[in-house]
Amino acid sequence: MPEKSVLLVEDSTLTRFSSRRTLEEKGYLVDEAASGQEALVKARGKGEPYDLVILDIHLPGMDGLAVLENLKRLPEYRYVPVMVVTVESNAAVVKKAIDLGAVEYLCKPYLV
Numbered sequence: 286m287p288e289k290s291v292l293l294v295e296d297s298t299l300t301r302f303s304s305r306r307t308l309e310e311k312g313y314l315v316d317e318a319a320s321g322q323e324a325l326v327k328a329r330g331k332g333e334p335y336d337l338v339i340l341d342i343h344l345p346g347m348d349g350l351a352v353l354e355n356l357k358r359l360p361e362y363r364y365v366p367v368m369v370v371t372v373e374s375n376a377a378v379v380k381k382a383i384d385l386g387a388v389e390y391l392c393k394p395y396l397v
Contacts, residue, residue, distance in 0.1 A: 289336040321347030342371040
């Protein structure tokens with residue numbers, strides 16, 4: 286079975302480190318982005334789209350909702366699942382993320 290690739294978009298170094306380690310232990314190939322702009326550059330520059338994008342909402346510069354909206358405009362990311370993992374639990378933000386195409390919304394802190 287080919288390895289699946291994940292783009293992990295998170296501005297917290299510690300959260301990125303622990304999430305990456307957990308994903309890699311499960312056999313995933315993980316690329317990281319610490320900002321929304323960096324995430325879009327990596328997504329556009331990758332030959333094949335990532336199999337999953339894990340996205341924080343609170344990012345420096347462009348927030349996660351804008352990243353999600355821009356990703357879903359790219360034809361190759363139209364059907365790529367995006368999982369939002371964030372501290373933001375506001376119902377309006379959750380609804381907007383789902384409306385923009387997120388397939389899952391998980392609030393931090395969480396236990397792995």
